[in-house]
Amino acid sequence: MNDSNQPASPHYLPPEQLRVGIFIELELTWFKHNFARSAFKIKNEAQLQEVLALRLPRYRYDPDRSDAAMAEPSGHQTAELTPQPQDSGFDGEEPAVTGEQNRQLILAQREQKILETEKAFIKAASLMKNFNRTLVSKPKEALEDMDVLVQQIVSSFLDSPEITLQVIGERAGGEDVYYHALNVTILAMMLAKELELSSEVAHELCIGAITHDIGLMKIPDRITRKDASEYTSAERNLRAMHVDYGIEIGQHAGLSPGALAIIAQHHEFADGSGYPKGIRDTEMTPAARIVSLVNYYDNLCNPVDISKAMTPHDALSLMFAQRRGKFESRTLALLIRSLGVYPPGTIVQLSNEAVAVVISVNPQRSLRPCVLVYSPQIPKDQATLLDLENEPAISISKAIKPASLPQNIITYLCPRKRVTYFFDSSSAEKVQK
Secondary structure, eight states: OOOTTSOOOOEEEOGGGOOTTOEEEOOSOGGGSSSSOSEEEOOSHHHHHHHHTTOOSOEEEOGGGSSSOOOOOTTOSOOOOOOOOOOOSOOSOOOOOOHHHHHHHHHHHHHHHHHHHHHHHHHHHHHHHHHHHHTTTOHHHHHHHHHHHHHHHIIIIISSSSEEEEOOOOSOGGGHHHHHHHHHHHHHHHHHHHHTOOHHHHHHHHHHHHTTTGGGGGSOHHHHTSOGGGOOHHHHHHHHTHHHHHHHHHHHHTOOHHHHHHHHHTTOOTTSOOSSSOOOGGGSOHHHHHHHHHHHHHHHHSOSSGGGOOOHHHHHHHHHHTOGGGSOHHHHHHHHHHHOSSOTTOEEEETTSOEEEEEEOOTTSTTSOEEEEOOTTSOGGGOEEEEGGGOTTOOEEEEEOGGGSOHHHHHHHOOOSSOEEEEOTTSOOOOOO
């Protein structure tokens, strides 16, 4: 007798039996394929060929959501196979892991996490570019895909034990706007999580952050690719029009009032010194205040002219010491606590003259993060990790701009051309409400 409460066994097809109209469910990590979703109906021959190019031995599909009934190939309607344990050939006790082996394991896991996060980040930025292309012509489809991206941002960047945002700078010029938008989105969502915003507000925050610069698509590249310090008055005024253009596009696409408010207010400041209307924080939505903060921060770290980029430490120091009036104090404090006084990715000089890169923050003791130390005598894959909380004799003397270092040190510590952020939300200290 069958138990009706038991889930139905999944259905599979071999590659040669796939065709247009079949609803498939790719059993791959989100960033390992080029589709916005992992479950979708194959629409045309070109998409079919792209699915087949994944070269999976079999493809899971849903007969009920496919266009045509399919004859199930023999042996393919199966449940997930349980991997059998492999015989290691070792009959005794497992050997003890040495300190050196543990260090190498930590480094290897870190590198793998960086690689996976980079893949997820690149794919998400690519999807953002597609949104710009379809938001006007196919707004319903664009918003559906945007909802999928919101879910993936949460699962890929926010729900891991160590949340990682990797911003890479190989994409120059006009494409940078998509990386900036994703950077702002993930930082904003990190703060939303710590502020315990409602799911509805957090969703609007994410959509608004994704689209906050959508109006730039109507600004010529010769202006968006130009450093702000070089603008003529006319160019500065034209670029500022991206806010109004963004509102027009967002309204046409049917964005929510909350998301539209973020587009309208992402350059406004708490003290009224922003644009386009010069409103104060009391007239801004809570979500817009968050996006205004992280947008400003990322523009300091990742300006158009990379030579003018500030280190994360210097950017936060400037915002706190000289420009704190521009931002809601509680949210600025939370950003600093989450990223640390020396945010991950910051290259520092230690009190013993060694050069290191911060790889994780210590929310309880922000001046004593965990660092990876440069040493020419030690291979990079065996580099020394120091938790400064456990090294009372060593402290950070100062932050260093990567551009001031020799190339061999830069290569060893591997700072990206664009800023990299790592933060651990599971241990982040929360600001009292």
